[in-house]
Amino acid sequence: MSLYVYVEPDDERRTHWGNDFRAIGGTMLKSMSELESYLPRYPETLLVVIGAVVDLDEALMFTAYQRLQRPVIGVVLIRHAIEAGVVLRCLQSGIRDLVAEEDEEGIRSATVRSVDLSKALSTTMRGTGDNAPYASVVTVFAGKGGCGRSVVAVNLAVALAGAGRRVLLMDLDLQFGDVAIMMKLSPERNIAGGLQMAGRLDEPGLRSIVTTYRQSLDALLAPASPAEGEQVRREFVVELLDVARPLYDFIVVDTPSVVTDQVLAALDMSDWFIPIVTPDLPALKSVRLTAEMFDLLDYPKDKRLLVFNRAGAQVGLSPSEVEVAAGMPFAVQVPASRDVTVSVNHGEPIAVTDPLHPVSRAIRELGDRIAGVGTTPQRRRGFLGRLFP
Structure with a gap:
């Protein structure tokens, strides 16, 4: 049984990669038609690498189909060169990674990430034994306004929604939530719409108040007015999360810059804590006060992932100074960029419009940490950079 497949019609390229790929138990195939007959016989397959000479439309059609039928399978697509117009199409179809043919180390790294993600997804989808998901709650928090909390939350939800994972983005800034604006969504359906179902909320009720942003990503928007937000109680937040967890793989919670009962309810149910x-x-x-609050509430330190936003801004404080002052190490550094402001003003998350942007890459790295995907560089050992068990 082989968990890794490489489709390469070109004889010279197949010879170039063949020995390394077979050394880790991989299978080399000559065509997409061979692949389509191969997969039903080997449903345990985790990785499909598609070579540069395979027709793009054929590769994208295959990936979109597998995303629905076998979401655990990761597809790494190799092209002669990376073209901007192709990137978005690949993202929409579910391609895990798009790599230039000349970037051999990039190909190895992409396959490592994809296999790690597939293994994490396999564990998640096994759930409690009945193949049902059970969402990890990821709460993004900053005790000071203007830190880019909502930008991180929105783009993190987009990043997590890759590879067929079902994600819910919940806007708990109940008075002045910005998620709807940042994603260009109508706030007609929102949290307040579920208040009449409080105490008896079920799956159909929840689905009636969420807004679908794109495949695999839903948003539960903040109320349209502050007055409606005041009616949302802590107990209803708990109920929302309880009902949503069996329906999604991840729930990303955006919060206001104040600690309310509703925010504490989300934090108490969180699996990951993302201070900014x-x-x-x-x-x-x-952030120091936030860390002290987390300590008092006994939130696990190994589940806190500090995001240094706008890193590189020339303001007289170096990253090392910020890290020392914050009292915890950075999980990721998100670079300062005016492109983020442009994306917010256009209502289009930068992780969607420019997935190769340094900001998108940093937030995707954060998503990989949360999803359990290894991102530590490995010593080169054959095709995948290391040998898989």
């Missing part, structure tokens, strides 16, 4: 810090003294003070 920026290179300015008020934000540093805020």
